[in-house]
Amino acid sequence: MDDAKRDAIVKAAGKSFLKQGYAASSIEQIAAEAGVSKVTIYNHFGGKRVLFEAAVDRECARIRNLLTFQAADDGPIRDRLRVIGEAMVTFLSRPEMVQFERRIAAEMEQHPDVGKAFLEAGPYRMKAAFSAFLEQAVALGELDVPNTRLAVEQFVSMCKGMGDMERRLGVPLKPKENLERVIGAVEVFLKAYTAKAR
Amino acid sequence: MDDAKRDAIVKAAGKSFLKQGYAASSIEQIAAEAGVSKVTIYNHFGGKRVLFEAAVDRECARIRNLLTFQAADDGPIRDRLRVIGEAMVTFLSRPEMVQFERRIAAEMEQHPDVGKAFLEAGPYRMKAAFSAFLEQAVALGELDVPNTRLAVEQFVSMCKGMGDMERRLGVPLKPKENLERVIGAVEVFLKAYTAKAR
DNA sequence: GACAAAGTGAACCCCTCCGTTCAATTAAAC
DNA sequence: GTTTAATTGAACGGAGGGGTTCACTTTGTC
The missing domain is CATH 1.10.10.60 (Homeodomain-like)
Structure with missing residues (x-):
């Protein structure tokens, strides 16, 4: 009770x-x-x-629970990247998520801790998980990524594009654009980081 | 008076x-x-x-005035991209800018117009200007960009990386990381979009 | 059933703040 | 110098909301 x-x-x-x-x-x-x-x-x-x-804290905990990063281990790297990208964008585009980010950013100045708490619960965890995925692909010889940290940000950022900001500023979600961004991100990413066959 | x-x-x-x-x-x-x-x-x-x-309105007007997009017309495309990227990131990392975006996003729900006003004054103008730059490079045969709209977002997003979000959430600015992101963005972008010599 | 703990509603204090009113002051125009 | 307009300071009404107190009720325990 x-x-x-x-x-x-x-x-x-x-x-x-x-x-x-x-x-x-x-x-x-x-x-x-x-x-x-x-x-x-x-x-x-x-x-x-x-x-x-x-x-x-509660909301951060909810995010931690929801954000499970189950990357498919098989199939071509192109497909795996796309699945991850789509899952990520879908997750981030959820209205609650957008609103949460908005509020945390706004309230941050009066309550400096919450910004860091959110980062640790969400973005940084996602970054770490995707880093692990990338490093695995590198180990398997599928990708050639000199700077993992940077590459992670690049892929995630391309998937989000301006959609993130638009959502935050009130522009309604357009799923087609999100998908297009993910597909485009995968292509660019692969062109830049596909391991050269020797 | x-x-x-x-x-x-x-x-x-x-x-x-x-x-x-x-x-x-x-x-x-x-x-x-x-x-x-x-x-x-x-x-x-x-x-x-x-x-x-x-x-x-006043702040939007200030942004409009400050956001002049003077891309160097000469030099290798790699250098020109880097200059643009750096200028962009520097512009967006300014504390006033970060704060403005924060507030607009937060206040958007109660005042739906302001979000659109900000987008028109800032991001969309920047996007249009960079689009023009890209199309020029394509016309000159330096780049091969099938989807300009998408490519613009990709370059800008890679330049920003997670720095944007970190700034908004209170993480102090690290100029070195910003620079690293721009350089990395240019490399990836060129690998994906450099026109093939025929 | 008796007792203790937790919960409730209502009232209260105090503060902030929006928006208004008004008499007094300043400045400008003629 | 007189008139007209804008500005000011101060006070006020009204609303909302944080935080507290207290008497009363519910709930759970022994």
Whole structure:
């Protein structure tokens, strides 16, 4: 019972903070949505700040759980790259994800920790996972990548293109463009990094 | 006198809105910083919303003026790409720019117009300018780019890499990494799009 | 059933802030 | 010098919201 309520509170808080931002969110409204008294919130958490950080933590944990990186091990490298790219773009284009990134960036100045927390939970984990994938392909002799760190960023960035920014700025999602970007990214990436046959 | 005051108000408003966000900015504080009475603001602009939009317009106009795209016409394509890439990344890494993007994205939900206004003033103009550059290089036979729109996004995105996001999330700027990204982007781009000698 | 812990609703204090009103002041125009 | 307009400071109303207190109720435990 204790835990269920606490969870409901943090969940409602996350929803509100992400949708309306920190300043525009009110504790009373969060309490109402969580089906809980305002006092209960102040008993569990000390104040608005603490609640906000708890909500961010929760959302980061959700991201960590959702972001599983299961790259197919077989098939041509071209297909594998494409599958990964598509999964990535789809994941990042989800409205909740876009909104989360928006809010974290906006709230970062007042709460400097949240930016780093988000980076660690999302982008950096994704980067590490894709790095491992690349290094495996290099070990298998499929790719010739001199600078893995750089190549990872290049592939991911090309897949995102301007879509990322557009989404963040309110332009509606166009799945066709996303797909086109991934396909294009794979082609460019392979032209630059395919291992030369010897 | 009228115009000077109006300008001071919009300037102070822009500063405050960008730094603290819409909700957290107060008219009185803006008035104080502009060296103007609160009533004067309400006489010039009707209310907070109008002032906000005026401030956004002003900042967009500033971007339009600053964003001049003077690509060198001579020298190897590799050097020209690098110069453009560096200029772009430098421009985008400026703290004011990062902050502006942050805020616009955050405030977009409550004020849907500002997102589009920003896109038109900044990213889309840059995209168009770089498109023209690419098409010129194609016409000169230096590059072979099947899809200009896509290639533009690819180059720009590679130059930005994850730096963009890191900046937005509070990670301090590392000029070395930015430079490395640009150089890497140029190499990959050229490997993919250099015109084959016939 | 009795007791303790947690939760609830309502009221309260205090602060910030938007937007307005108004008399007093300044500056400009004639 | 008088009139007209803009500006100012100060005060006010009203709303919203953070955080606290307290008496009351629910829930769970022994």
